[in-house]
Amino acid sequence: MQQEKRIAPRRRFVEALLGSGFLATAVAFLYPVLRYLVPPKAADLGSDAVVAGRVSELKPNSGKLFRFGNRPGLLIRTSSGEYRAMSATCTHLSCTVQYREDLRQVWCACHNGRYDLNGRNISGPPPRPLEDFEVQVRGDEIFARRRRET
Amino acid sequence: MSPLRNVRDWLDERFGWDDLVAPLRKKAVPLHKLSYWYFLGGITLFLFVIQVLTGILLLLYYRPGASEAFESVQYIMTQVQFGWLIRSIHSWSANLMIFTAFAHMFSVLFLKAYRKPRELTWVSGVVLLFLVMGFGFSGYLLPWNTLAFFATKVGTEITGQVPVIGKPLMIFLRGGEEVTGATLTRFFGFHVAVLPGLTTVLILLHLLLVQHLGISIPPKLEVQWTANPSARREMKFFPNFLLRELMAWYVALAVLGALAAVFPWNLGVKADPFVSAPAGIKPEWYFLFMFQTLKLIPPRVWFIDGEVLGVLAFGLVALLWLLLPFFESDQPSRTKVWITGLAIFALAYVAGMSVYGHLAK
Amino acid sequence: MAILRNKLRPFGVTCYVALAGFFVLAASTAYGQTPNSCLDCHAALPDPLGVSQEKFSQDIHGQKGLTCASCHGGDPTSNDPDKAMSRKAGWKGKIDRRQIPQLCGSCHSDPAYIRQFNPSLRTDQLDQYRTSVHGRRFAAGDTKVAVCTDCHSVHDLRAPSDLRSTVNPVNVATTCARCHSDAAYMKAYSIPTDQLAKYSTSVHHEALTVRGDLSAPTCTTCHGNHGAAPPGVDRVQNVCSNCHTFQAQMYEKSSHKKAFEGASLPGCVVCHSNHGIGHPSDAYLGTGPEAVCKRCHTPGDKCDQARAGLQSGLNRLDEAIKGADRILGVAESSGMEVSEARLGQDQARASLTKARVTIHSFRPDLVDQDIQAGLKLAAKDLQAGNEAMVERNHRRVGLGISLIAIGIVLAGLWLYIKKIETY
Numbered sequence: 001m002q003q004e005k006r007i008a009p010r011r012r013f014v015e016a017l018l019g020s021g022f023l024a025t026a027v028a029f030l031y032p033v034l035r036y037l038v039p040p041k042a043a044d045l046g047s048d049a050v051v052a053g054r055v056s057e058l059k060p061n062s063g064k065l066f067r068f069g070n071r072p073g074l075l076i077r078t079s080s081g082e083y084r085a086m087s088a089t090c091t092h093l094s095c096t097v098q099y100r101e102d103l104r105q106v107w108c109a110c111h112n113g114r115y116d117l118n119g120r121n122i123s124g125p126p127p128r129p130l131e132d133f134e135v136q137v138r139g140d141e142i143f144a145r146r147r148r149e150t
Numbered sequence: 151m152s153p154l155r156n157v158r159d160w161l162d163e164r165f166g167w168d169d170l171v172a173p174l175r176k177k178a179v180p181l182h183k184l185s186y187w188y189f190l191g192g193i194t195l196f197l198f199v200i201q202v203l204t205g206i207l208l209l210l211y212y213r214p215g216a217s218e219a220f221e222s223v224q225y226i227m228t229q230v231q232f233g234w235l236i237r238s239i240h241s242w243s244a245n246l247m248i249f250t251a252f253a254h255m256f257s258v259l260f261l262k263a264y265r266k267p268r269e270l271t272w273v274s275g276v277v278l279l280f281l282v283m284g285f286g287f288s289g290y291l292l293p294w295n296t297l298a299f300f301a302t303k304v305g306t307e308i309t310g311q312v313p314v315i316g317k318p319l320m321i322f323l324r325g326g327e328e329v330t331g332a333t334l335t336r337f338f339g340f341h342v343a344v345l346p347g348l349t350t351v352l353i354l355l356h357l358l359l360v361q362h363l364g365i366s367i368p369p370k371l372e373v374q375w376t377a378n379p380s381a382r383r384e385m386k387f388f389p390n391f392l393l394r395e396l397m398a399w400y401v402a403l404a405v406l407g408a409l410a411a412v413f414p415w416n417l418g419v420k421a422d423p424f425v426s427a428p429a430g431i432k433p434e435w436y437f438l439f440m441f442q443t444l445k446l447i448p449p450r451v452w453f454i455d456g457e458v459l460g461v462l463a464f465g466l467v468a469l470l471w472l473l474l475p476f477f478e479s480d481q482p483s484r485t486k487v488w489i490t491g492l493a494i495f496a497l498a499y500v501a502g503m504s505v506y507g508h509l510a511k
Numbered sequence: 512m513a514i515l516r517n518k519l520r521p522f523g524v525t526c527y528v529a530l531a532g533f534f535v536l537a538a539s540t541a542y543g544q545t546p547n548s549c550l551d552c553h554a555a556l557p558d559p560l561g562v563s564q565e566k567f568s569q570d571i572h573g574q575k576g577l578t579c580a581s582c583h584g585g586d587p588t589s590n591d592p593d594k595a596m597s598r599k600a601g602w603k604g605k606i607d608r609r610q611i612p613q614l615c616g617s618c619h620s621d622p623a624y625i626r627q628f629n630p631s632l633r634t635d636q637l638d639q640y641r642t643s644v645h646g647r648r649f650a651a652g653d654t655k656v657a658v659c660t661d662c663h664s665v666h667d668l669r670a671p672s673d674l675r676s677t678v679n680p681v682n683v684a685t686t687c688a689r690c691h692s693d694a695a696y697m698k699a700y701s702i703p704t705d706q707l708a709k710y711s712t713s714v715h716h717e718a719l720t721v722r723g724d725l726s727a728p729t730c731t732t733c734h735g736n737h738g739a740a741p742p743g744v745d746r747v748q749n750v751c752s753n754c755h756t757f758q759a760q761m762y763e764k765s766s767h768k769k770a771f772e773g774a775s776l777p778g779c780v781v782c783h784s785n786h787g788i789g790h791p792s793d794a795y796l797g798t799g800p801e802a803v804c805k806r807c808h809t810p811g812d813k814c815d816q817a818r819a820g821l822q823s824g825l826n827r828l829d830e831a832i833k834g835a836d837r838i839l840g841v842a843e844s845s846g847m848e849v850s851e852a853r854l855g856q857d858q859a860r861a862s863l864t865k866a867r868v869t870i871h872s873f874r875p876d877l878v879d880q881d882i883q884a885g886l887k888l889a890a891k892d893l894q895a896g897n898e899a900m901v902e903r904n905h906r907r908v909g910l911g912i913s914l915i916a917i918g919i920v921l922a923g924l925w926l927y928i929k930k931i932e933t934y
Contacts, residue, residue: 014930018923024916025400032232036207040229048217070850072857092726096861109865111726112756125726125754228848238846390932397924404917411910414846 052085052144055137063099063106066144072096073133073144074106078117085133085144086119092126106130173361177387180367184261188365188391189398190254195353196399197247200406201285204240205342212292214338216331219294220420227417238410244286246406248436251282252500259474259493262486263366269475271359274352276472281349283436288341290434294334295418300427301434302337303329308444311461330423435508439500440464442507546588548595549579562666569667575628582606582614611658612640612649639737646738655696662686662736678736681719683729684710706730709787728754733785747785748778755779761872793829796822796870817875824875824882828863831889832856838896845903852895859888 050073052066058077065088066073074088076099086106090097095110105122106115113124119132133144161167179188211230213222226233255275258264264272291302306329310320325332367375375382385391433441443464447456470477478489547567554563567573572581580587584601586594596602606614616637618624625632640646645656662678669676677686688707690696697704710716710730718727733750734741742750748768752759762768762778771778777785782795782803794801796818798810808814836856839849862885869878 011930014923014926017919018927021916021920021923025403025913025920028913028916032235033207035231036233036236037210038231040231042229067851067854070854072854092724095864096857109757109868111754125724127724127726224848228850234846390928393924393928397921400917400920400924404914407910407913407917411906416846 048148049143049145051141052133052135053142055140055142058083061101061104065096065098068133068144074099074130075135075142075144076106076117079104083135083137083142084117084119085135085142086115087131087133089130090126091121091128091130092124097130174388175386177361177364178384179365179387179391180371181383181385182367182371184368187257187261189395190250190257191360192395193398193402194247194250194254195357196402197243197250198349198353200243201240201247202346204236204243207236208240209342214292214335216294216334216421219292219334220417223293224417227414234414235410238413238415239406241415242406242409242413244289245435246402248282248286251279252436255279256493256497259496260490261366261368262490264475265366265369265478266475268359268363268366271356271363272475273472274356274359278349278352278356280468281345281352285341285345285349286434286436288337288345291334291337292341293417294421296421296425296428297418297431299329299421299423300431302333303427304431304441305433305437306333308457308461311455311457312465313458313462316461328423432507435504438507439503442503442510445507445510547578548587548590549583549585551590552592553579566667569669571668571670608654608658611660612637612646615659636737639735643735643737643739644741655690655699657690661690680725680727680729680731683731684716687730706786709784713786713788714790715788726754744775744777745772747780751779757868758871761869765871765873767873791867793822793825793867796825817873820875821870821878824879825863825866828859828866828882828885828889831886831893832859832863835859835889835893835896838893838900842896842899842903845900847899847903849895849899852892852899855888855892855895859885859892862888 050066050068052068052073052075053064058064058075060077060081061079063074063076066075068087072088074086074097076084076086078084088096088098090108090110090113092108092113093110095108097106097108097113097115099105100107103114104117106117106119107113108115108124108126111125113126114122115126115130116122119130121127121129132147134147136143136145158167179185208226211222211226211233213219223237226237228234258272258275287302287305291298306320306323309323310316312319321327323333323336324330325336432438444457444460447460449456451459474489478486550562550564550567553560555561562579578587579585580601582603583606584603585596586600586602589595594600596604620634620637622634625634640659641650645658648656649658664677669679671678673679674681676682684707691702692704692707694704715727715729718724719729731739748759748762758779768778770776771781783791792801795803798805804815804818808818835852839852839856842849862881866878866881866885869881872878
């Protein structure tokens with residue numbers, strides 16, 4: 001009789017411990033999984049395309065820098081209103097280039113290198129053109145896309 | 151009546167539940183000095199289940215294809231809530247599972263559990279081991295980073311060395327002459343459909359055989375216990391062994407969680423097929439012993455190309471490994487001792503070559 | 512015997528065919544070459560009369576179809592030395608040094624003639640030469656100065672685009688140094704001979720030879736090639752500004768330009784040197800051995816205080832960037848994703864570079880603008896790094912909680928097992 005009395009509270013303790021442990025681990029495992037299942041706000045466009053800017057942002061004959069993956073990109077609105085996008089990393093020594101409204105060209109401040117609006121190197125030290133991106137305007141957003149390899 | 155009892159009766163009326171479950175109640179695990187090795191099979195199975203679950207979760211966000219794969223894994227690691235956890239667990243569990251699979255195989259080897267009548271269990275197990283390594287090889291490429299790209303290039307190149315069928319096999323694996331996005335798509339298909347299907351079928355076969363044949367005991371012990379049945383020590387599988395197995399599984403979970411949180415799996419650099427291979431490219435650790443062996447074989451042995459010889463040798467060893475139980479049955483004990491010796495050599499070789507391959511430049 | 516003959520016949524036929532083929536081949540290599548009998552003898556002669564066929568085949572004049580007689584006169588078709596080298600045939604013998612520019616110019620200053628070979632080749636080299644220091648001294652009778660062949664070589668003269676040409680950008684400095692680094696040769700002139708030694712330590716030399724950047728300046732970039740002359744003390748800035756436009760623009764509007772011009776000091780060269788242009792560092796603004804300001808300014812005066820301000824500003828930004836880099840590095844190695852912040856660091860570093868360029872305006876207020884912009888960026892990245900570390904710690908706490916939960920389960924299972932197995 002006494003043995004049973006001693007066993008009973010111990011049994012309840014062990015069962016309580018086990019039950020709470022199972023519950024705690026179940027929560028610890030399910031919580032991340034449930035959070036994981038909810039899609040994040042930032043959509044995944046892959047490496048090929050980013051939103052370079054908004055239509056209202058750029059005046060004609062102006063440019064702005066944007067982020068393309070891990071490198072900077074340059075979005076230009078020409079004086080005729082067209083959009084051009086290209087990599088903003090100078091092919092000479094990797095400085096970040098900029099759009100010069102007065103020259104209507106892409107210019108690198110480091111050693112006076114110049115590129116035309118298609119990214120071709122036309123003057124100064126740069127040995128190669130800037131990689132140019134395809135531009136697509138959808139609604140209010142301007143997308144820059146890496147050119148597909150054929 | 152307790153609610154559990156009600157459920158059991160309901161199932162029994164429809165599935166014959168009690169008859170199905172009855173053998174499980176009788177299932178027993180032999181108890182002896184080396185019983186701890188029995189856990190390994192269950193742990194491997196548990197890790198496989200983890201892989202399937204985390205794999206399915208990853209499938210919700212992963213995108214196969216050369217232009218999207220790396221970015222989708224990056225997205226999982228950085229943007230998806232707890233994506234880093236799911237992916238890191240998947241990668242760590244993969245490595246742990248391959249390790250436990252090897253350990254399970256070696257423990258069965260040394261405990262001689264492959265003896266008659268368990269030959270088919272061994273054969274299905276060895277095929278499962280090959281499938282698991284195939285999982286590792288195909289899954290490794292999926293993030294499409296530089297290391298994986300070149301490891302796949304080297305690995306499939308070696309496959310191409312097999313005489314006659316090597317080249318067509320390599321083209322089949324690569325989906326073309328070179329490793330490209332087509333290879334990635336193909337490996338994805340292998341990894342999430344072909345291999346899981348084959349593995350599931352073989353696991354079921356493997357478990358059915360274990361269930362039917364019971365758990366084996368070392369030969370010497372078998373002799374003892376046959377002579378003296380009262381000396382036999384056993385533990386009921388359900389619930390005693392299962393509870394202990396459960397403890398092992400929770401420990402495995404703890405280890406996985408710690409590894410995933412403290413050493414998250416890294417992304418690497420996106421693969422660029424036009425960049426030359428980085429120096430000292432090596433496969434994952436579970437292929438190192440083969441890779442290192444191939445590196446040590448001289449370019450020409452007699453009139454045969456060294457690498458071809460190596461690949462053929464490994465192929466032969468794999469075949470012998472598969473058919474091992476059939477070499478031992480009804481053999482004099484000297485042969486059995488030889489086989490034990492070979493087993494020890496094999497373990498030492500795999501371990502030693504893996505370490506050597508890791509340390510070599 | 513007959514059998515042997517039959518067996519040998521195909522062999523014999525092959526031999527004849529091969530021999531015929533060899534002659535055809537030999538003849539065809541000669542086809543298209545203008546006859547140049549001079550080399551028949553002169554190829555075997557020792558220096559200084561020796562010119563091998565191999566050497567001359569590298570020469571661009573030879574490749575275009577000119578012969579020895581084009582410059583030396585004589586009759587290249589004759590094998591008789593007396594006929595070939597006769598005054599009647601116009602043979603000039605060894606060209607006197609004093610005749611060389613005129614001789615080369617007789618073709619190279621003739622646009623109509625050069626147009627036949629390369630319409631876009633310039634034809635003003637001789638005119639330019641006459642304006643150069645070499646040309647002017649030459650006209651005054653100095654034969655030690657460089658003439659065409661000294662730089663361009665002769666008999667194996669290659670186009671400048673050829674990497675082996677003595678006037679290819681990568682080789683120009685070595686070519687100039689043949690005279691200009693020879694102290695004995697240059698003794699009579701009052702210019703130093705350490706230019707090559709200094710240039711070899713420069714950042715431009717490194718760009719050219721190590722990085723292979725052919726846009727990097729060599730001697731001729733700043734001094735001109737045919738019209739070679741030092742730019743002049745008051746024109747140095749113009750030369751440098753061709754590449755370093757921003758710095759030149761800043762300097763143009765600065766107080767130092769007036770001061771240097773007034774003191775006839777050569778602009779950029781005052782701080783940066785001319786040949787041994789090293790990589791500039793913030794130490795230029797310091798007080799140590801590399802410091803340049805202290806060469807003119809008194810320690811403690813207004814300018815020196817401004818200098819100290821500039822240096823401390825740059826140091827502050829540099830430290831801020833390094834600090835953010837450090838924490839981002841720790842976060843990254845703990846598995847956190849910080850690529851956005853890394854990109855921000857690139858922009859912060861660009862601000863630092865811009866601040867260093869703005870130094871040339873000698874306006875502390877302008878420099879400070881750039882430094883503040885950079886500091887803001889670095890601070891943002893530092894914050895991102897700190898947030899990543901906080902997230903990392905959250906993960907570890909989460910891990911700890913899970914491990915505790917697992918520990919409870921393990922304890923519970925252990926006790927439960929003990930319980931059901933103890934009766």
